[in-house]
Amino acid sequence: MKVLVAVKRVVDYNVKVRVKADNSGVDLANVKMSMNPFCEIAVEEAVRLKEKGVATEIVVVSIGPTTAQEQLRTALALGADRAILVESAEELTSLAVAKLLKAVVDKEQPQLVILGKQAIDSDNNQTGQMLAALTRYGQGTFASKVEVSGDNVAVTREIDGGAQTVSLKLPAIVTTDLRLNEPRYASLPNIMKAKKKPLEVLTPDALGVSTASTNKTVKVEAPAARSAGIKVKSVAELVEKLKNEAKVI
Amino acid sequence: MAVLLIAEHHDGVLKLATLNALTAAARFDVSVEVLVAGKHAGRIAEEIATFTGVNQVLIADAPAYADQGVENVAALVTELVTTSAYSHVLAASTAYGKNLLPRVAALLDVAQISDVVEIISTSRFVRPFYAGNALATVESADPVKVLTVRTTAFAAAEKSASSAAVTALALAHETGLSRFVSADFSVSERVELTCAKIIVSGGRGMGSGANFALLERVADKLGAAVGASRAAVDAGFVSNDMQVGQTGKIVAPQLYIAVGISGAIQHLAGMKDSKIIVAINKDQDAPIFRIADYGLVADLFEAVPALEAALS
Numbered sequence: 237m238k239v240l241v242a243v244k245r246v247v248d249y250n251v252k253v254r255v256k257a258d259n260s261g262v263d264l265a266n267v268k269m270s271m272n273p274f275c276e277i278a279v280e281e282a283v284r285l286k287e288k289g290v291a292t293e294i295v296v297v298s299i300g301p302t303t304a305q306e307q308l309r310t311a312l313a314l315g316a317d318r319a320i321l322v323e324s325a326e327e328l329t330s331l332a333v334a335k336l337l338k339a340v341v342d343k344e345q346p347q348l349v350i351l352g353k354q355a356i357d358s359d360n361n362q363t364g365q366m367l368a369a370l371t372r373y374g375q376g377t378f379a380s381k382v383e384v385s386g387d388n389v390a391v392t393r394e395i396d397g398g399a400q401t402v403s404l405k406l407p408a409i410v411t412t413d414l415r416l417n418e419p420r421y422a423s424l425p426n427i428m429k430a431k432k433k434p435l436e437v438l439t440p441d442a443l444g445v446s447t448a449s450t451n452k453t454v455k456v457e458a459p460a461a462r463s464a465g466i467k468v469k470s471v472a473e474l475v476e477k478l479k480n481e482a483k484v485i
Numbered sequence: 486m487a488v489l490l491i492a493e494h495h496d497g498v499l500k501l502a503t504l505n506a507l508t509a510a511a512r513f514d515v516s517v518e519v520l521v522a523g524k525h526a527g528r529i530a531e532e533i534a535t536f537t538g539v540n541q542v543l544i545a546d547a548p549a550y551a552d553q554g555v556e557n558v559a560a561l562v563t564e565l566v567t568t569s570a571y572s573h574v575l576a577a578s579t580a581y582g583k584n585l586l587p588r589v590a591a592l593l594d595v596a597q598i599s600d601v602v603e604i605i606s607t608s609r610f611v612r613p614f615y616a617g618n619a620l621a622t623v624e625s626a627d628p629v630k631v632l633t634v635r636t637t638a639f640a641a642a643e644k645s646a647s648s649a650a651v652t653a654l655a656l657a658h659e660t661g662l663s664r665f666v667s668a669d670f671s672v673s674e675r676v677e678l679t680c681a682k683i684i685v686s687g688g689r690g691m692g693s694g695a696n697f698a699l700l701e702r703v704a705d706k707l708g709a710a711v712g713a714s715r716a717a718v719d720a721g722f723v724s725n726d727m728q729v730g731q732t733g734k735i736v737a738p739q740l741y742i743a744v745g746i747s748g749a750i751q752h753l754a755g756m757k758d759s760k761i762i763v764a765i766n767k768d769q770d771a772p773i774f775r776i777a778d779y780g781l782v783a784d785l786f787e788a789v790p791a792l793e794a795a796l797s
Contacts, residue, residue, distance in 0.1 A: 247615070250750075253619065262615055314699070330587065359615070365583075369588040374556055375584070377555075380725075394580070400667070402664065404517065408662075412737065413732075450595065450627045451598070453624075454623065455753050465777045465779055467774070468781050471788055471792050482779075485683070485796070
């Protein structure tokens with residue numbers, strides 16, 4: 237079966253971003269960008285499905301600026317067969333991204349779509365669920381285990397207080413949690429080979445999707461900084477402070 | 486106009502996060518209607534009806550909602566919103582709310598605002614992003630605002646002297662897209678992490694799962710919940726529903742004691758709104774000390790038993 241994986245180019249997870257002085261957004265100039273960690277897990281899962289003989293083709297798609305081709309090449313180096321970039325320079329809402337992905341799903345007709353559960357820049361945790369709604373497919377979000385059998389996929393989901401397993405009719409949408417797998421690294425020969433794999437570039441217009449947003453970010457601020465604390469010398473002093481100064485125990 | 490709040494419940498127990506979301510729903514100064522979907526959920530409906538701010542409870546009790554499969558519940562919520570005059574649809578930003586509301590929003594063709602921490606007006610909201618390193622004020626022009634609410638940013642609603650009316654809905658959406666197979670809950674007699682007043686958390690420095698017993702003994706003395714960093718979960722020390730952080734649970738207790746936790750961005754995103762933060766770490770340069778109110782540079786294997794003894 238064909239598996240479609242969506243990946244996003246985001247600020248590297250180790251970078252602590254700064255809010256711009258004019259409160260218009262965060263400063264992304266000269267900041268290291270990477271593939272969103274949850275998307276890496278999504279690619280890895282697709283590659284494992286292919287290694288098991290379940291998946292026959294892996295198509296990786298990204299929606300974003302021209303530079304997102306770097307992340308698509310990374311996914312190709314990890315084992316995806318071909319890539320699609322839906323090029324858009326503007327910042328899109330999850331709904332717009334889901335609509336663009338829906339258009340790609342219509343075109344590619346995958347049996348399984350794997351996305352990360354959330355992007356570490358917007359922290360929205362919406363796109364997979366929205367894509368499932370638009371395609372009218374079942375959704376297995378926050379997946380820690382994915383097992384395809386026949387026309388169904390059993391997805392074990394991380395939920396508050398434990399785990400839950402649901403069986404979805406294929407085609408279906410799955411979003412990855414951290415526990416799903418440990419992504420591999422791309423080897424140098426595979427990075428070289430990935431340069432020759434096909435990468436198609438599309439536009440929202442070509443897909444017939446309007447990306448107009450009903451949401452406007454009015455301003456972006458830095459959160460209130462915590463006032464500097466003190467270092468205590470002993471456990472006794474700590475307990476005394478918690479009891480008498482902070483009054484929390 | 487009215488606000489529709491989705492109640493969360495499991496195994497005949499109302500999830501307390503619903504009460505925090507109720508406080509947020511009541512901010513809009515219009516009627517608040519609470520939807521309870523499930524099988525034999527009558528008791529839950531009667532319970533939520535007794536809280537301040539609830540004007541009406543809608544109960545959808547049908548086999549289709551027995552396991553609260555998200556596809557069926559989303560279809561139900563969408564039908565309710567398209568046939569009534571709701572201005573806002575709210576749910577707590579829990580695994581349940583996060584799974585459900587984006588599906589509802591897309592079915593309604595509106596954007597969703599996740600993890601709202603402040604309601605400025607009926608259309609303007611504040612939410613954190615970039616792991617809590619920035620706060621965005623967002624203005625929504627959608628006809629229906631679909632919001633998930635960060636529970637730690639709103640107090641829980643209180644019991645009311647009166648009880649709201651409970652109305653049964655004769656709606657059953659069976660999409661047939663998914664089927665519940667099984668559930669596996671970690672058994673814990675402790676207070677739930679997200680509503681604990683005190684949390685004792687361990688990181689990679691704990692060294693092993695067995696050593697978490699040290700933290701549990703301190704937690705017993707304080708009536709606290711026990712949490713963990715992603716490093717501790719990834720190392721297999723504890724189960725991942727104990728994880729505090731950007732990708733785990735967001736907490737804001739009165740007191741957060743971080744033991745053997747370096748303080749990575751990802752972890753801080755889940756706990757930096759705690760009232761008092763204590764860090765116990767042997768590395769005096771650990772980033773956690775930059776946000777801790779009280780820091781103790783010490784070997785946790787000496788400090789934690791000493792702390793337990795001092796609390797006796």
